[in-house]
Amino acid sequence: MGAMSERLSMRKVREILRLKFECKRSRAEIAAAACVGESTVSGYLARAEKAGLTWEVAREMTEAEIESRLFRDVGRNEPPARVPIDFSWVHRELSKPCVTLQTLWLEYREASAAQAPLRPYEYSRFCDLYAGWKKKLGVVLRQVHRAGEKVFIDYSGRKPHIVDRTTGEVTEVELFVAVLGASNYTYAEATRSQKLADFVGSTVRMLEYFGGVPEVIVPDQLRSAVSGPDRYEPDINPTYLEMARHYGVTVIPARPRKPRDKAKVEGGVLIAQRWILASLRHRTFFSLAELNEAIASLLERLNARPFQRLDGCRRTAFETIDKPVMRPLPARRYELADWKHAKVNIDYCVCYDDRLYSVPYTLVGARVEIRATASVVELFHDSVRVASHARSYGRKGSAVIVDEHRPRAHRDYGKWPPERVVAWAETIGPNVGELARAVMRHRTHPETGYRTCLGVIRLADKYGRDRVDAACARALRIGSPTAKSVTATLRNGLDRVPLVEPPPRGALAHENIRGAEYFDKEERSDLGRDDSEAGRDEAERDGGDAEREGGCAVSGAALH
Known part of the structure; x- marks a missing residue:
């Protein structure tokens, strides 16, 4: 080996x-x-x-x-990995004046320092590898496509568009094109974007249009297909890879900037532009469905169009070459899944789409993967599914919690009715029970007050039942039935201090403060004033108001 x-x-x-x-x-x-x-x-x-x-x-x-x-004996006799060489960069830089291989090798070595512990190639090996790569320039591989083996997919650079019927705004959309390697059988449709959901949906509908599954899908290295575009090791997007596993197909991305790797679909895109987009150039579409209906009609004409140098057409070639050897579609259609990473919070829940989903409490603090479809949310830890929930579309912030995921203490806690919490509080003292009722009464959901009640009950372990009951009585008396108020009272020893009753209403708090009798006396003296004086005052007020409003001053006496 x-x-x-x-x-x-x-x-x-x-x-x-x-x-x-x-x-x-x-x-x-x-x-x-x-x-x-x-x-x-x-x-x-x-x-x-x-x-x-x-x-x-x-x-x-x-x-x-x-x-x-x-790997029972990992790491033995393995040669050290080397920093890869970007031969395209070397070839491009060598075409510039005064640039030599030695100059480029020195720059390569300096850049390799950031990729430790990988080691760079030495100069002689660097030159040999470049010379071998250069010999292959200009060599063209004539690909021979086996029946039912590969389907090539890509997007058109020229885009159709739809028009908003109300505003007249023009929106460009994407044209997805797929071509089978052996028969040239073509599929095309318009989508809103090249994003993952649209790309996966187009691939699924492509397979359903073919009525079977080829062995290999060859996409371009767009982000929806390849999560890490790379010349050497492109990583397939997890969702797209999951779709491929569902249909049992292999995904082999084309190399970046290598159109010859997918020459079939490059030609198919050109044909789709000429025979579909060109035919639609004088038509206006107000919805994506309307546009796809027109594309589907032209697509049938394209696949039925006779070959120029061969007998038959794309459809007859597909029926006789590709379709007989393609594998059947699975019984269940693939459902698009979204993958996310999350850390389990202290409440043994993770958040997805602003809703909470539980996992076993033993995973608190662990990193998990979330797989979400339109109907289910699954959670994986170390590639093992640890929880599965029906997807929630309730209000944001709502939680989906399985009782078995809770620790036993939390399961018991969640089953308590409010009456049980109040009864437990009354075992400490009547005022503690009354405070618990007040807490429940002021909550929209009584369960949200359990923590407050349990916090007050636990104070009896530290301060004793009598002191806690007295502190609760004080909290009720001052209108502050909270755990913080009771705790502050106990900490400061106020439960032992008699509560000062407020003075009765109307009583004088100080000899220098005038009470109600003083103002009653003043009112009586005002009533005893001369009526003419009162009328004169009223007239002056009315006249002043009228003068400010720009009108004529009329005395109050004249009105009477």
Whole structure:
């Protein structure tokens, strides 16, 4: 077994085993799909064979268990990994004046310092590798496509558009195009964007249009298909990879800036632009559904259009070449899933879409993966599903909690009715029970007051029942039935201090403060004033008001 340059993630090892034993792919195809070397594929398959690990067994194992089976002596006799060379960059820079291979090698070494512990190549090896790469420039591979093997997918650079019927705003949309390698059978549709949901939906509808599943899907390295675009090791988006597993298909992305890797769909996009978009250029569409209805009609004409140099058309070629060997669609359609990472909070819940979902309380603080579809939310820890909930569409902040996920103390706590909490409070003292009733009475949901009541009850362990009851009486008397108020009273010893009764209403608090009798006397003296004086005062007030309003002053006496 050849030594492998580096340890792969167990998820990629699982994918290698699936492609070998379930999809029956060759080692070269597996290497292309998993973005590793053929020797690495051979090495892992040899390890699996030596360990007696078959796909039937590995399918049910966790990734930690697979690792323990394959790597009993990890790290021995493995050569150090090297920093990869960007040969395109080397070739491009060499075309500039005064740039030599030695200059580029020095720059490569300096850049390699940031990728420790990987080591850079030495100068001689650097030159040899570049020379070998350069020899392959200009070589064109003529691809031979087997029946039902590959479907190539891409988006058109030229975009159709729809118009808002109300505002007249024009919105560009995307044109998704897929072409089968052997028959050139074409599928096309318009979508809002190239985002993950639209891309997965288009791929699913493409397979349903074909009525079968090819062996390999070859997408471009757009973000919806490849979560980490890379020339050497592109990582398939987890959601797109899950869709591929559902249909049992292999995803091999085309290399970036290598249109020859997907020449079929490049030609298919050009044909779709000429035979579909050009035919629709004089028509106006007010919805995506209306546009796709027109595209579907033109698509049928395109697939029925006779070949220029061959007998038949795309449809007849598909019926005789691709369709007979394509695998049937699964019984259940793939449901789009969204994957997220989250940390379990102290309340043994994680948040997704502003709603809370529970996991077993033993996972508090652990990192979990969330898989959410339109109907279900699943939670995984170390690739093992630990919880599954029906997706909630209730108000934001609402929680979906399974009783078995709670610790036993919390399960009992959640089952208590308010009456039980009040009865327990009354065992401490009548005023404690009354405070508990007041807490429940002022809450929209009585359960939200349990923590306050239990906090007051626990104070009896520290201060004694009598003091807590007295403190509760004081809190009720001052209109502050809260745990903080009771705790402050006990901490400051105010429960032992008699509560001062407020003075009766109307009583003088101080001899220098004038009471109600003083103001009654003043009122009587005002009533005894001369009527003419009162009338004069009233007239002056009315006149002043009228003068301010710009009118004529009329005395109050004249009105009488």
